[in-house]
Amino acid sequence: MKFSLPHGPLSPAQARNCALMNQLATPGLGSLMARRLAAGTGQLLVFLAGFGLFVGWFVDEMRQFYAMMFSNNEPHVRYWLLGAGVVLAGLAWLWALATSISLLREAKRNEARRLAAESG
Numbered sequence: 001m002k003f004s005l006p007h008g009p010l011s012p013a014q015a016r017n018c019a020l021m022n023q024l025a026t027p028g029l030g031s032l033m034a035r036r037l038a039a040g041t042g043q044l045l046v047f048l049a050g051f052g053l054f055v056g057w058f059v060d061e062m063r064q065f066y067a068m069m070f071s072n073n074e075p076h077v078r079y080w081l082l083g084a085g086v087v088l089a090g091l092a093w094l095w096a097l098a099t100s101i102s103l104l105r106e107a108k109r110n111e112a113r114r115l116a117a118e119s120g
Helices: 012-025 029-033 037-068 079-119
Strands: none
Touching (some): 012 029, 012 079
16 A cells, blocks of 8 residues: 555545544544645644543553552552543644644635536
């Protein structure tokens, strides 16, 4: 399977695929596919930061529960890690949603121009 970025005006099918990638796979990947390099890179970095914080929270929770098996220590949940991770990932997803809507609108305008040029 060859990965290629769209050349020329964005078609509705390309915009749909990029939007689906942004919303259902990883925020930023669809934007990168549509050659929105700054937005895509930012979305991907914010999402990865949020995911990293979430993974850090999960690893800390598992470490504490493992330690509880051998001692009477009470776990100290670090909600800030969980909250920061979820907020960052959510912001990246919302940013990707805005970019996806922009891609779909751009593709609709491109299609209207193409049809007008063909008919006129």
